[in-house]
Amino acid sequence: MKHEVRCLRLDDKGRGIVKINEKITFIPNLLPNEEAIVKIITNKKKYAEGKLLKLINESNDRVKPKCPYENCGCHLKHLNYQKQLEYKQNKVKDILKKFGNINAKINNIVYDNSINHYRNKITLKVNKKVGYFSNNTNDFIPIDRCELVSEKVNDLIEILNEEDLSKVNEITIKDFNQLMIMINGEMDITNIKKYVDIIYINDKLIKGEKYIQTTLKGLTFNISKDSFFQINKYMTEKLYDIALNYLEQDKNKIVLDLYCGTGTISLLLSEYFKKVIGIEINKEAVKCAKINKKINNVNNVEFICGDAGEEIKKLKADKIIVDPPRNGLTKEGIKDILKINPEVLVYISCDPITLARDLKLLNENYNIEEITPVEMFPNTYHIENVVKLTKKTLHF
Ligand SMILES: C[S@@+](CC[C@H](N)C(=O)[O-])C[C@H]1O[C@@H](n2cnc3c(N)ncnc32)[C@H](O)[C@@H]1O
Numbered sequence: 001m002k003h004e005v006r007c008l009r010l011d012d013k014g015r016g017i018v019k020i021n022e023k024i025t026f027i028p029n030l031l032p033n034e035e036a037i038v039k040i041i042t043n044k045k046k047y048a049e050g051k052l053l054k055l056i057n058e059s060n061d062r063v064k065p066k067c068p069y070e071n072c073g074c075h076l077k078h079l080n081y082q083k084q085l086e087y088k089q090n091k092v093k094d095i096l097k098k099f100g101n102i103n104a105k106i107n108n109i110v111y112d113n114s115i116n117h118y119r120n121k122i123t124l125k126v127n128k129k130v131g132y133f134s135n136n137t138n139d140f141i142p143i144d145r146c147e148l149v150s151e152k153v154n155d156l157i158e159i160l161n162e163e164d165l166s167k168v169n170e171i172t173i174k175d176f177n178q179l180m181i182m183i184n185g186e187m188d189i190t191n192i193k194k195y196v197d198i199i200y201i202n203d204k205l206i207k208g209e210k211y212i213q214t215t216l217k218g219l220t221f222n223i224s225k226d227s228f229f230q231i232n233k234y235m236t237e238k239l240y241d242i243a244l245n246y247l248e249q250d251k252n253k254i255v256l257d258l259y260c261g262t263g264t265i266s267l268l269l270s271e272y273f274k275k276v277i278g279i280e281i282n283k284e285a286v287k288c289a290k291i292n293k294k295i296n297n298v299n300n301v302e303f304i305c306g307d308a309g310e311e312i313k314k315l316k317a318d319k320i321i322v323d324p325p326r327n328g329l330t331k332e333g334i335k336d337i338l339k340i341n342p343e344v345l346v347y348i349s350c351d352p353i354t355l356a357r358d359l360k361l362l363n364e365n366y367n368i369e370e371i372t373p374v375e376m377f378p379n380t381y382h383i384e385n386v387v388k389l390t391k392k393t394l395h396f
Contacts, residue, residue: 001040002037003038004035005018005019005027006035007031007033007035012353014075014076014380015028015030016029018050020048025038025048026047026049027051027052028135031059031061035057038050038051061079061083063078067146070141074147074379075380076379076380085109088375091383092109092383092385095353095356096352096356096359096371099352099353099360100356100363101360102363104371107371109372110239114234114378116148116378116379117151118235119148119175119232119233120175121231122173124143125140125170126168128142128166129142130142130171131143142161143157148379152175152179153175156173156181159192163187165185167185168184171183174212174223174229176223177212179195179197180208181196181198182203182225183200187201189201196208197209198210214229216264217240221263221264222291222295224285224287226282227288228285230264232376236376239384242372243386246387247272247344248344250274251272253273254274255277255319256276256312256321257269258308258312258320260279260280260303262285262292263288263290265323273300275300276300277301279304280304289303290303308322308333312337318344319343320340320342320346322348325350326354327351328351328354331361334358341391344391345388345389346388347389348384349384350376365392366390
């Protein structure tokens with residue numbers, strides 16, 4: 001059945017919110033104040049999800065995206081960029097209030113105007129051609145290009161689509177000074193060999209060096225195929241600058257860098273602190289971190305491979321920086337941080353909801369000095385935040 005609706009606002013996943021028979025219904029690709037014909041796809045007890053069939057009137061904030069594909073990872077590509085930034089600024093404020101009762105100072109979102117071609121990594125599903133699974137339906141959508149990656153990667157996508165991919169399930173491409181491709185399945189690599197520097201097939205290195213390299217703020221970083229690395233090539237240095245500034249340099253202090261990945265933050269901090277200890281669970285990432293320490297001639301950083309929640313119990317530090325995955329910190333982890341009692345705690349988060357939950361607990365002992373949203377993921381609903389917390393002083 002079709003319904004005529006008017007969009008009230010966007011939800012935290014960038015979908016338009018409408019009411020159908022008083023039930024909240026989420027419609028992807030619909031913008032505030034737009035009127036449209038929609039249909040319901042899933043009807044749950046408390047809410048429904050629908051599909052936009054036809055726009056009756058268009059918002060002035062709507063833009064025609066370069067990308068022709070629907071329901072891919074770019075949930076907001078049809079919204080003009082200034083409005084995307086406004087949406088994210090408000091979203092951070094609303095979520096922190098709703099899930100953490102946090103009213104702290106939120107700075108203006110930090111961004112770059114490179115809203116396309118910013119990703120240094122893409123994972124593609126394969127079904128004869130490369131593509132993705134549609135957000136709503138899980139249907140496979142083949143693609144010829146993606147606006148978020150470089151033209152170099154788009155040329156590779158074109159080459160791949162000419163090949164017989166019938167025995168391939170998934171392909172991941174990393175794009176730094178060189179191109180690395182990781183193929184899950186089997187294919188003839190004669191043609192892509194000429195174009196790609198590093199090739200893995202089913203985790204086996206077939207061509208090139210084991211690691212791909214990049215530079216950040218004058219340091220060189222080796223990255224292995226499975227190690228995490230910040231995906232926005234234009235924004236990573238800006239993100240780290242904010243975090244380094246929040247930590248307040250001090251040559252007499254020891255810093256703990258929890259969830260340190262390939263050691264980027266630890267090594268960038270080394271110049272400004274007495275010692276830095278990085279903790280990371282991914283063995284390959286720690287291997288990279290140790291190589292990165294060596295190639296950058298850094299002596300005052302130690303990397304420990306292990307669960308941050310376990311390793312922290314054995315350590316002491318003056319300051320702590322955490323950059324956990326989307327699910328944030330554990331209650332136990334927060335208790336352990338409080339036991340160490342750092343004078344400054346910097347929290348980098350890629351999920352405002354888990355951040356709000358964690359800040360609520362930390363706020364009992366720590367002041368939330370300021371929060372800076374950083375636009376690491378243009379055209380999507382995702383937003384990164386950096387938070388500075390300082391120890392509350394007791395007044396007698
Ligand atoms: C968001 S990334 C941050 C990496 C790094 N700070 C950077 O900027 O590149 C989170 C990292 O936490 C690591 N990780 C996940 N669970 C962990 C755990 N329980 N203990 C330690 N590290 C963990 C992941 O492997 C990943 O490298």
